[in-house]
Amino acid sequence: MLADPPAHTASPAHRSGLAKAFTASLTGTALEWYDFAVYSAASALVFPQVFFPSSDPLTGTILAFSTYAVGYLARPVGGFVFGRLGDILGRKQLLVITLLLIGVTTFAIGLVPGYSTIGIAAPIALVVLRFAQGVAVGGEWGGAVLLSSEYGDPRRRGFWASAAQIGPPAGNLLANGALALLTAALSKSQFESWGWRLAFLASALLVGFGLWIRLRLEDTPIFKAMQESGDRPDAPISEVVRTHPRRLLAAILSRLAPDVIYSLFTVFTITYGTKILHFERSTVLIAILIGSGCQLLTIPLAGAVSDRINRRLLYAIAAVGGLVWTVVFFPLIDGGSRLLLIIGIVVGLTFHSFMYGPQAAFITEQFTIHLRSTGSSLAYTIAGVFGGALAPLIFTTLLSRFDSWVPLAVYILVVTAATLLGIVLGRDPDPDEDEQYAELTEKLTPAAVSAT
Template sequence: MSTPAAATPDRRSLVKAFVASLSGTSLEWYDFAVYSAAAALVFPQLFFPGSDPLTGTLLAFSTYAVGYVSRPLGGFVFGRLGDVIGRKQVLVLTLMLIGGATFLIGLLPTYATIGVAAPIILVLLRFAQGVGVGGEWGGAVLLSSEFGDPAKRGFWSSAAQIGPPAGNLMSNGVLAVLTATLSDQAFASWGWRVAFLLSGLLVAFGLWIRLKLEDTPVFRAIQEHGDRPDAPIKEVFRTERRGLVAGVLSRIGPDVSYALFTVFVLSYGTTHGFTRSQVLTATLTGAALQLVGIPAAGALTDRINRRLVYGLATIGAAVWPFVFFPMISGGSTGMLILGVVVGLMFHSLMYGPQAAFIIEQFSPRLRYTGSSLAYTIAGILGGAVAPLAFTALNGKFGSWVPVALYVAVACVVSIGGLVLGRDPDRAEDEAYLARGSVTPRAEPAV
């Protein structure tokens, strides 16, 4: 029997895969986080003018939601391609799509210049961002995890999970520098554009990393054995529905919690006694600590049952908002930073093992499609509507209690997904890698 094409990679290839996964998702979440911050800070005035500040904020968060609603399209299109033509090729396409859309937002004239065309184009570019992110996540997770040891999947798959806090850290860091060095007038006029235009440099770096890397050993083994699916979407819905439902539900609580401590806190804090700089400092500190917390949580679940750690963290995330809002009611910057940091630490304990948990719900030949669908569908139910719901609930009731209850319910839903899911089956990967090389069948039509 000949040696499989997808032999175990050397340490250098494994590190390159980890960096490629981390750098790409960091870039794309930088793009996404820049938009989220701008939606809270400047977009209501620049693209959605109106006499009612609440309406402007709701409209800006509506375009935030578009980036989530469009994700399933990316999951369907790019997830299917990832199981058919490979992880690497799809990841290059998604990187270019998100980076290009973000760069164009930085050049977009405002409502005062081109009228209603400005918000329309903004929504379309936001839609393109969401499509790219929808196809990116599944491939980035597989890129690092399928190069790594299945017994350490929690750690290696966390590379893609570091992307959101890393992107949030970069975006809020850039915005913090801009807001500290520019007047409010200068920031609203042109300063915010700098953060978007910087994505051009980040795209170039991300492409350089990904183009140098070959596809994953698992996909190459699947390809060599002629085991690629012809209709992966149909097959997932027909044969792996339970895994799909478990993956979707498990993401909702973490998504809602993250939206609270990185998006809603910006508008809530600046209307409850804190300056823009203080709130950005809190989110920046929390994101920095997540860079360590997320891979540590992933590694922890390689030693302790993944679903148990995930579930305990979800309970903590459900309770914490009821502590957080009273903590910051006195206007203390220290309490604000502590509250955001603890909230994001609970998120790290959920988010670190999340990638491994979701891809383990699907067989290797359907992983890109299944995990992309779970990720994107959950994004609509969780992260897309959360900032809108938080703003509407707080505006209607004038209280943080409905917001905290919303988070708690979302976390209960995620616990249901963890109960429904399965533990890892490492033999699935090992079976592909252990089989001998065979002649691949003809390329399926894309």
């Protein structure tokens, strides 16, 4: 267990921007993940019928999840492009661009005609727009994490960095809430015909709100100190690969189990619950809503706990717990009990929270300050390809071939082992590095560091 060192006292200028930075990181990421999550849920609910008609329901679902995976495959592009810009131009600028990009593409998805109207052009357009969504989300995460954590005390980074981590369950809550409301208010034919589009079109209002918040915020004091010191890298991608290969690998591997477990409980469960266990769609969505609502509390709690005890130890315990719960989950819900379905998802997402809450701090701590945005973005997006991108597709394929949940549990065992290896390879935090930059920041004029 790590000692709990004295907290670094932020200047009044830092404190004045901290609440704004935390809010901007949380709300902007939540709005972007609303867009991403509404696509994920629609992949299980309507896209097989609208864009990939097939006589075999599981085949249509596999094709729909293939477009879901495209969003993850595109993330490294966003990580490469926007991650390096975060270290060169600043955290704020890239966050405005990524929010605009995902808002436009999500709105456009809501307008794409179905396969019955324009044929093969429909799924092609869907794939192109999904790719653009993935690029935006890939560029978003690193900047959002640094936006909140670089305003806060580096010895409390687990909590402050968790602002961006709250975004996905908050976005998932909004997305599944919108879809649950639509499925309850409309008939099945109305929802599949046009009702699902309303959830995508509503993103225009949400993204507008997020832009209003982000445009009012200054860049982080740490980045401004980097500007003053001239410590910005010229070729951050090559420098990360050349000087931080072990840390990059550790950060990538640490993401796999959380990604896969999250996909299991929030994406694949919709398919498994409706097609195999014959739950109503609204029943499964409500269970996911409840689990996501709980994560709004458990993720920042986990981040705060990781500031008190060894972050890597907490992460490892949660990874093992998530694996064990997966083995419990499937037999638990096979009886068709709604209550057990809710309990199963809530507990599964709680284990996910105790990995995901500390994850942002753990990943950013692997890289030196002048390479944080690039290194964090690369690790996050590359891991997404091997984790979240393939997980729903692998889950569905294994279920279709073996007609059993056991191979799914074996798959989670493999990714959990990889994540534990990443935790072992990683390093513990070094707050002194941030405090040296903080001292430099104190020398700047108040106008230069004020977030107002």
